[in-house]
Amino acid sequence: MSLGSSDRPLCEAYGLGLLDLDGVVYVGDEAVPGAVEALSTARGAGMNLAFLTNNASRTAGDVAAHLRELEIEADDADVVTAAEAVAHLVSDAVPVGSPVLLIGGEGLRVPLEERGLRCVTSLDDHPVAVVQGFHPDLGWRSLAEAAYAIESGLPWFASNIDMTIPTARGIAPGNGSLVQAVRNATGATPMVAGKPERALFDEALERMAAERPLMVGDRLDTDIDGAINAGLDSLAVLSGVNTLQDVMGLVASRRPTFVARDLSALVTAHPDVIVDGMTAECGAATAHAEGAVIGLGQGEPGSLEAIRAVVTLAWSLFDRYGRGVRLDGTLES
Structure with missing residues (x-):
């Protein structure tokens, strides 16, 4: 399985964003940088938003109030715990x-x-x-x-x-x-009940009547595995627990549909990646592998294009040779 692509921003291609909270929208009391702006833009483009959390320490009302304190629009019913x-x-x-x-x-x-x-x-x-x-x-x-x-x-x-x-x-x-x-x-x-089991997803989808849901999360073992278990497309963001290196080493059955640094990925297109042997190209970014090491030849470290090129090349080599590769330090994780 390779990365998905979209010539439209994801907030236009999908009708419902199912958003994990810890490590995706906020960490502790503070919003993840850029999250507030990205969610506002996504909602303005017509994407419905639901906030899913495995954390059972607070009520849905308390979580919604916290989101509003961060200037994120949210009603109690938008939060599913x-x-x-x-x-x-x-x-x-x-x-x-x-x-x-x-x-x-x-x-x-x-x-x-x-x-x-x-x-x-x-x-x-x-x-x-x-x-x-x-x-x-x-x-x-x-x-x-x-x-x-x-x-x-x-x-x-x-x-x-x-x-x-x-x-x-x-x-x-x-x-x-x-x-x-x-x-x-x-x-x-x-x-x-929580991710990666289906009960939390079923609870959210029963409550939110919207077509084409997209799960967004930072944890591969809960958010992404859970989306796969529920038959949903997913976006893995690198603002929380799991790293780019973790994503690169995934077997085909556990791979997210999209990968990006943070929630800004909701409001942009995800261009195609072209793989040619030991090289992958996505927009202005180029990734190249030497042996079991991948580096960034061109492009801005941490950019969507760079991440897509690196991940696609890593998965291609994994599928071709049956072993993982590692970063050489030219791309921040």
Whole structure:
């Protein structure tokens, strides 16, 4: 599989942008540079926007308020959280009014209660299921209570299993790391709602009636794999967790449709790439390979054309020889 191309800006070629948040739209309290302007332009061109997050620590309303603080137009209904998706899964599995053991914070409690479920914090309260989502203050006692409940035979649901989460200070343990602690204690495996599983995508697509959705994310193992699982085109951006080198080494079945540095890629065309042996050309950018090393011959490092040339050449060589290549440092990742 090679990169897709578009002679129109992606915001005109696709009707709905499904946007991951952490590492794509913002990092911590600050917007990713250029994100506000790109999203405003995309919306003005007619693209509907939905914001998808595996992070269950905040309610959809809190996330929408944060987006508005960053001057990004967003209603509460435009935000779809993994907590909302897992609450939907749980409500389909247990009777309305059932007590469920809450392992998380307000971001998880609110959608569970909106689905008619009663949140409890102890196995002594006779819950019928365990529901786990990320919260920065989650501690050992809560994880232990989850383990006791799961060992007693209760079904276990998790909002997501991201092992890490990007923060303003760097990469930190995510909900997947906390889920793994419970898994280590119990040997059990939860039913997961968040990316890369389908539940979060189904929740978003059910809510947003728009044709030709495009998933935009920074994580290959959640955003891009999830889009592939859901049968959606995708744009991988390099403003968060995964790097250009990571993208270059992907096998064909895990490759995004498009790759770019950041959300500015939504408001521009994605020109064709021509590969000739050990060279790839995209617009003014040229990438060349010597052995297992790719460098940028012409073009601006970090530009869309340079990234497209490098990625296309890397994938071509991977498919041809069955091994990955690396950057020589001429292209920033």
